Amino acid sequence: MRAEPAAKAREQKSGATGSRTSLAQRFRAYLGHHRQNARDSLLRLLSAPVQSAMTLLVIAIALALPGMLYMGVINIQALSGSIDTSARMTVFLQPDADKADIDALMSRLQAGTGLASVTYISRDQALEQFRESSGFGEVLTLLDENPLPPVLILEPESIADADAGFLETLQGELETNPLVDDVVLDMRWLQRLQGLMAISQRLVLAMAAILGLGVLLVMGNTIRLAIENRREEILVVKLIGGTNGYVRRPFLYSGFWFGLLGGLLAWLMVWAGIFLIREPVAGLASLYQNPFSLIGPDLRQLSLLLAVGALLGLAGSWLAVAQLLHKIEPE
Amino acid sequence: MRAEPAAKAREQKSGATGSRTSLAQRFRAYLGHHRQNARDSLLRLLSAPVQSAMTLLVIAIALALPGMLYMGVINIQALSGSIDTSARMTVFLQPDADKADIDALMSRLQAGTGLASVTYISRDQALEQFRESSGFGEVLTLLDENPLPPVLILEPESIADADAGFLETLQGELETNPLVDDVVLDMRWLQRLQGLMAISQRLVLAMAAILGLGVLLVMGNTIRLAIENRREEILVVKLIGGTNGYVRRPFLYSGFWFGLLGGLLAWLMVWAGIFLIREPVAGLASLYQNPFSLIGPDLRQLSLLLAVGALLGLAGSWLAVAQLLHKIEPE
Amino acid sequence: MIRFDRVSKRYPGGRDALADISFELHEGEFAFLTGHSGAGKSTLLKLVMLMERSSQGQVLVNGKSLNRLHRSQIPYYRRRVGVVFQNHHLLFDRSVFQNVALPLQVSGYPARDVAKRVRAALDRVGLLDKENRNPVALSGGEQQRVGIARSVVHKPRILLADEPTGNLDPELSAEIMDLFRRFSEVGVTVLIATHDVVLTTRMRCRELKLHQGRLVQGETVES
Amino acid sequence: MIRFDRVSKRYPGGRDALADISFELHEGEFAFLTGHSGAGKSTLLKLVMLMERSSQGQVLVNGKSLNRLHRSQIPYYRRRVGVVFQNHHLLFDRSVFQNVALPLQVSGYPARDVAKRVRAALDRVGLLDKENRNPVALSGGEQQRVGIARSVVHKPRILLADEPTGNLDPELSAEIMDLFRRFSEVGVTVLIATHDVVLTTRMRCRELKLHQGRLVQGETVES
């Protein structure tokens, strides 16, 4: 306990009345506070490693699940690209059709619009393909004579519903051609594909909804609970003259770090998950003579996860602090 | 403030020395404490509905995801039951084989061991089936003559790897039979099935691992954070002479309620999820002439979710309280 | 500096904690606020620093009614007030130094100034050697002194203290009162709620006495 | 009843909070524990109720060394001790009634008895009309009295009070001391840490005086 000289008392008085700190000083202090908060909140996170790790893991899992879903969608897109999925029209020609006539028909078709490709398959080629793709190859070797006619495969430029009409018109036109025996518009697989798509769409939507909700809730709730433990801090800082922004800052940084690190961890989890099933998928694909191999998460996914994690962390802590701030406000 | 008469003071003295309460009274009080805790913790949960709802939703989502996985597994099992998945051997007979000889061969095969069924498919039936199943029906109508031989389909009793040998022996035996033209042991689909199984197994394992970890962490962390807000309660009750069991009780009940209600909510979520994709799945199945329809979660799943939720809730709060108790213990 | 104008405060679901209070404190005045337990002392102090709002009447500080202070202005108002809370309100997740530095950091003081001022304040309450401790590792009286250091570190214009010496021995109490008195001598308005009869009688200052929420002594408003 | 045998206590990373303390309190004895802020009063009381363990020496209660008390026995030992904490330690998530009832519920008293005893205890500290309030809605002194009611409601054999009247006005303090004195008259050993010179001189009881962790007055051990 020291006696305070009068001079000091005078300084104090002027200090109590004047504006005390210059704007530049204030701004420097403001930046300093940001820097310090960023560091402190990270240190605080590291100083209770077990508990922080638990919270981080929860956040990471919450982020990893939609991440995996996203990778699933990407891979299915890639897979369906590698599978032959265009609608096709099969034109069965007369077995004894002249090759020159066929060539003429093909050039006419190729000159027209709406078709992406016109492919000729001779009788021998047809038999070969049939043997390979149908699984009934063994049966065909028993046949003395090739029962298959030559075939033209027409692929339209798009498989949109609007083009179904075009295909049907073309079908009618071709059926009247003397070269043509029959025209088959294979739409059944389209129906199947659409059925599959309907399921996967709903599944993806349902999963995305539940996971999106989950991520929001898990992050929000985790941060809320973590913050409620520091309720006293909010109260005291408010009582001492801290603005809402000042009160929020350390929590925003905490949320930011949790989200960012959670995003990083989530990326690693997704990567590990893909790694785990990459081999059997490749094995399966090779059975179908498909060179498909799973696409793993790359840097774009990483930055996406980091960004989403950090944003959700910020949003979660903002909301949680706002709630607490609202509660301790008088009136 | 009242003056205390001497008589009361005496009673107090004896009270301070004697054992105070009988064992029966104590036991009644113990039961009463349980009842009261069960009620109080539920009321506490309901008294902060928004926050409890958030915590509950987090727990429910954590439980619903493995619940959905489980329903997926159940449905895939049911689906594969409805698909013809037994290994089969196709015996192509000579086109001109005598029906009586074929019947004799069939009875001999049926009398032997290792075969689940022996089915005869006549040439007409074969053509019909081929038309239906191959998608190449249109091609076949172009043929003047039925190119398919009569066929025997042999289904072994099991498709275990050990039986592959048996099937091959049988194949060799049949190939020497004059009635038989060729024997095809269709194993390719088996390889495909195994490939698919390998993927789904790893997927299910990976998902189960991540989800199991997720459920544990989310529940544990949520309850830990919820309890840390009541740290003072633990401290005070300990200082006042509460045993660890007494301290734990309200938290165990809280965890129990969170887990139980979370399980209920999770069941509803799973049910809603299945409901959402039931229709497109049925549509898809009907395309394949498959009467398959998704199995929804039933009461067994409900009780499983409730039990798992309640158990995890109890375990989570036990751990969280043990951690706090350990921290405030002196020494 | 502080003026109460027929102020009443009723907590939700209670009787009046304060009823029809009027008084005025000038700049640099030093006054005690006394009264039995539950008389309304803390409530009165809470009204001045806007932890509670009056149910009726007006609290004027520096001529301006606190009722008309916009919510966003409250933090800046509070920075000019120093408060010793009855229940200390220290933060147990940081050191004594950081606790005392809080009011300065909140107002954006440069770090260099902060350290100097915090050490000066801690020195005045005799805790300079404990600046790196966590407040949990302090005795009750030491915690109270940390609260006192925090209330004066930013040189407020108004100093409110709620039972600041409840956990201090008589010598220390006298020293703290001296500290407060010196603040009032340089123009700070000081209002101290206390039960310590020895102190109040010895110091012979103005005494505002509450009884059941009513001012029964010291209410002279010069207007 | 309580006997300190050359007890020292050093907190991790600090100097000795207590050094070489020896004294004895008999059953039914009433003593004050005084000393400057930070002298070690709270530490001494914490040793008696096993909130802290001594670094050296033995604390004997009822002839038994607390060092040898098994961890699982601590709750049962604490039930025979009543404590008024310096920082109240009330629970803000339940009513005053439930706070005071806590020590009884912990020992498994039947609900009927609990209500009767709690009301009696609240009556003695003058808070019977506030039994349904939440402690946050009480003044500092009222909170302190709730803590006092809680410390005596289960009629302990030993009563420890750490600054029990720090937030109470003189009349109320005297009444509370009277209450404690009456307890000691029926055989309860009472030890009260306080700064209140008026009280300690007026009551003329045994006074244990600490200075910098050493006992400088009242250490007479009759052995």
Ligand SMILES: Nc1ncnc2c1ncn2[C@@H]1O[C@H](COP(=O)(O)OP(=O)(O)OP(=O)(O)O)[C@@H](O)[C@H]1O
């Ligand atoms: N947990 C702790 N860790 C380290 N030091 C401590 C701890 N608790 C108390 N001390 C120190 O031990 C000394 C004695 O503290 P104690 O609380 O016993 O004092 P006291 O006599 O009760 O003081 P007061 O009247 O201010 O309450 C003080 O210097 C204090 O700083």
Ligand SMILES: Nc1ncnc2c1ncn2[C@@H]1O[C@H](COP(=O)(O)OP(=O)(O)OP(=O)(O)O)[C@@H](O)[C@H]1O
């Ligand atoms: N939040 C609250 N809600 C309801 N009543 C309250 C609240 N806070 C205080 N009271 C009541 O208002 C009255 C005055 O309380 P106040 O805290 O101002 O008393 P005090 O003079 O500071 O007493 P003490 O000396 O015991 O601290 C008391 O009867 C108290 O019970």
Ligand SMILES: [Mg+2]
């Ligand atoms: Mg008060």
Ligand SMILES: [Mg+2]
């Ligand atoms: Mg103390």
